[in-house]
Amino acid sequence: MTERPLGAQISHMLKDRGVDVIFGIPGVHNQEMYRGIEEAGITHVLARHEQGAGFMADGYARATGKPGVAYVITGPGLCNIMTPMGQAYSDSVPMLVISSCLDETAARRGQLHQMKDQEGAARAVCDWSETARTAEAAYGLIDRAFGEFKVRRKRPKSLVVPINVLEGQAKSFPSKRPPPSTYHLGADLVLDVKPAVRNAKRPLFIFGGGARKAHNFARDVLEKTDAACFMTYAGRGVIADNYPLNFGPTLARPASADVIAQADVVIAVGTELAEVDLWRQYLGCAAQLIRVDLDVEVLGDGQEAHSQLQIDATVFLSSLSHDLKEHSAATDWTTDEVINFRSRMRAEIDAERPGILPVVDALKEVLSPYTMIYSDMTQFAYAAKEVYPMDRPAHWHHPYGFGTLGYALPAAIGGKIGVGDQPVIAILGDYGFQYTVQELAVAVELELTLPIIIWDNGKLGEIEDSMVRAQIAPNAVVQRNPDFCKLAEAYSAASAAPRDLAAFQQAIKDALAADGPTIIHVKSDIALK
The missing domain is CATH 3.40.50.970 (Thiamin diphosphate (ThDP)-binding fold, Pyr/PP domains)
Structure with a gap:
């Protein structure tokens, strides 16, 4: 097993785990992480500010679907990237931020880049923040992050490594682990909601950003049910704009509540139905509301859904699509009411x-x-x-x-x-x-x-x-x-x-x-x- 300073090992491990690009800024505290970048074959993009590095990692992740990775220094470097981390957290973007930290802060004051609690500061804007005090811990946390990116809601992680640990000799990282298995919570409950969709006369789907990878199944379900739909801003494009019963990304318009109230079943897939989606407290659903999401916190919000399925959107929609294979519905939604609604919303936006x-x-x-x-x-x-x-x-x-x-x-x-x-x-x-x-x-x-x-x-x-x-x-x-x-x-x-x-x-x-x-x-x- 090749021994190298841990900072260099981390770059080699990231390359082994599929990382091709790292965004960041080197400094005296994190320079050990730069020792192995070129040798590992990773491209480094030099930002002009850590906030820029974080947003670049975010944009890279959204474009490619791969985690965005950033290297920053102790203290101010971490503080500067916390705004992008908060943005990535709110928008479910996979990002791994690796920062150096001081070896000891409890008994010494006045050190360069000193913070009282660097790990805790990062935790306020990301999924988790942990300090690796050994090489083994660093390797384990990197694999934990990449494993969770695959099976959990994608959110940023913070790995903090003390300077002396980065500088220390470390044995090679472990072999790449098999990808974690996904446990589809609530999969058996899909059976309970299928009759509601099949029998509805005015079914309405709301697709959020969590349904983007399931767009083919989503489109198939709508075609087989003649269901109408809305999308959140993050879910735009899940259903093509030319689908005749697409009310569009207009949930934030007050008039959308009137449309939703006319549905006899509403299925919200991969969306928080948050303030920034609705700009009102409640959706406006008067009928059965079915929520589908990976995040149990979302399912337990104040929308008071009748059915809550903690399940991946792709699993839910593919199952529903398969079940509707022979089903051909004729609902009460009409293209005229969709056209009229969207025309009124456009006029409203133009006036505003x-x-x-x-x-x-x-x-x-x-x-x-x-x-x-x-x-x-x-x-x-x-x-x-x-x-x-x-x-x-x-x-x-x-x-x-x-x-x-x-x-x-x-x-x-x-x-x-x-x-x-x-x-x-x-x-x-x-x-x-x-x-x-x-x-x-x-x-x-x-x-x-x-x-x-x-x-x-x-x-x-x-x-x-x-x-x-x-x-x-x-x-x-x-x-x-x-x-x-x-x-x-x-x-x-x-x-x-x-x-x-x-x-x-x-x-x-x-x-x-x-x-x-x-x-x-x-x-x-x-x-x-």
């Missing part, structure tokens, strides 16, 4: 956010359906994610739960690294872009073809609107922006400042053909001129 939807439509016209989109907390994305048609899941990524500004640029960089030649774009607001603008240097450095759309309304528009609704005089919501095109030039990136929709579309086409990133600066009145 004038000038955005024509730009959304123009964007859709020039993008391939294979384009992977990363958006930030910006009014353009808020409108677009309710109307932009998606025919496949996991192709629009947004910081849904934690709601972090500055997400889209580094996440899109991570996504582009993960998918290679597949087109990727980023959509940000003028304010949020400046949270992580420094990561533009990474996209330039790696020559990533990446259109970066900056939606510029010169203010924190959403906050201003919220203040007005609350009868608060708008305060601290207007900022002075830089010249974004000159900023792009300073980073050696391309830029464009289209003044009409035709020029906007051409700028997108040009950016997708460029050998590097392009800033596309779009004023919020572009469609109103």
Whole structure:
């Protein structure tokens, strides 16, 4: 068995477990983890800030389905990546963050990068945080993380390793373990809900992000039952937008509760039905509600489901699809009521956010359906994610739960690294872009073809609107922006400042053909001129 410093062994073990890319920043405290990266054959992406490294790992994981891995230093490095960890936790993204830590903190003060409780700090924003004080513990925790990524709800993990342990000689890591078996809790209960679906006259499915891998079975079930459906924002694309009884990702619209109340059975698959899904406390279901989810905490929430199945969405929907093999239903849902509802919701969105939807439509016209989109907390994305048609899941990524500004640029960089030649774009607001603008240097450095759309309304528009609704005089919501095109030039990136929709579309086409990133600066009145 080859002996190496543990820091080097960890990189070799990660490569053995399928890791090809690591995002991070080296420092004197974690430099031992960098000893084995090149030897192991892993690509390291140097972020400009640990927050950027975390969002890149998140974007990579969402794009590829593989865990995103990041290396950070003791103390501030860990603190800086905690925001991305919180985002990954809320949105069920597999991420492993490995940080160094001081050897001893109880009896000494004033050490470089010292924290009172680094392990505990990370635990506040991830699935678990553990300190490995031996090589064996580090190996075991890495395998635990990768095993749980396969069979449990995907959420970030934090592995903390003391500096002296990283520096110490360690025997080689153990052989790769067989993948853990999945125990499908509640599988026998599927039989109990099948009659309710078969006999319903107005069955309604709600698909969340947890159903993305089961989209083929989901579509088969709907075709065999003529059921209607909604999707959460994270579940967009599970059912193609052109399915005739698809009410779309409009659950957050108050009128969706009226539609849901007309169903005689509602099956919610892979969704928390959380505040950020509904923007109201209750779903509005007046009939039988069936919840399907891996997370028992979700099943026990305040929606008071009649049936709660702790089971993987793919197992549930494949079983249901098989059972409905000979079933051909004719429900009471009509395409006219779906068309009318979606038309009313579009008009409502257009009235709330004038000038955005024509730009959304123009964007859709020039993008391939294979384009992977990363958006930030910006009014353009808020409108677009309710109307932009998606025919496949996991192709629009947004910081849904934690709601972090500055997400889209580094996440899109991570996504582009993960998918290679597949087109990727980023959509940000003028304010949020400046949270992580420094990561533009990474996209330039790696020559990533990446259109970066900056939606510029010169203010924190959403906050201003919220203040007005609350009868608060708008305060601290207007900022002075830089010249974004000159900023792009300073980073050696391309830029464009289209003044009409035709020029906007051409700028997108040009950016997708460029050998590097392009800033596309779009004023919020572009469609109103």
